[in-house]
Amino acid sequence: MPAREILANLFSTMYNNEMRNKKECLVVPASKLAQEVLRVLQKSKYIGEFEYIDDGIMGKLRVQLLGRINRCGVIKPRYPVKADAYYEWERRYLPAVNVGILVVSTSQGVMSHTEAMQKGLGGRLLGYVY
Structure with missing residues (x-):
């Protein structure tokens, strides 16, 4: 079941994967607001590249992590x-x-x-x- 709070899910998924030293994470579901937030984080050098994956349902975001997020x-x-x-x-x-x-x-x-x-x-x- 997808999360109701898409931004809260985005931030917690990125943080949890950073703490486990993962190089990328998959965020479900995706939204336009989540993509805009990721652009801001990318511009500030907290994350690398990200891409939208259309799965026919709600979409997913694959985010490359750089290990720079502490919280x-x-x-x-x-x-x-x-x-x-x-x-x-x-x-x-x-x-x-x-x-x-x-x-x-x-x-x-x-x-x-x-x-x-x-x-x-x-x-x-x-x-x-x-």
Whole structure:
């Protein structure tokens, strides 16, 4: 039975496979939001390549792991954040300043909190990775 929380399943699958020193993982089910989150993680060099596998049902994501994820998780509820308030959320979810990223859904798409701060955008918190 597929998971209801696709992002929580994505983060927990990646974390569990990282802790077992696996080189890749298979995430079921796939979604467009999960693919956007993976693009942000790939841009930040936390994961390698990923691909969507169409199995005719819900789809799967094959993710290449690089061994750089120490902890990751979903943020529930998806708190709204103003453009100038990322620092307090950074203190809450990340171990130190400039260590890790918060994944944010903005009006211009899914991006890291540093990119959203540079663009002056607020949004909703989706997850954290460090």
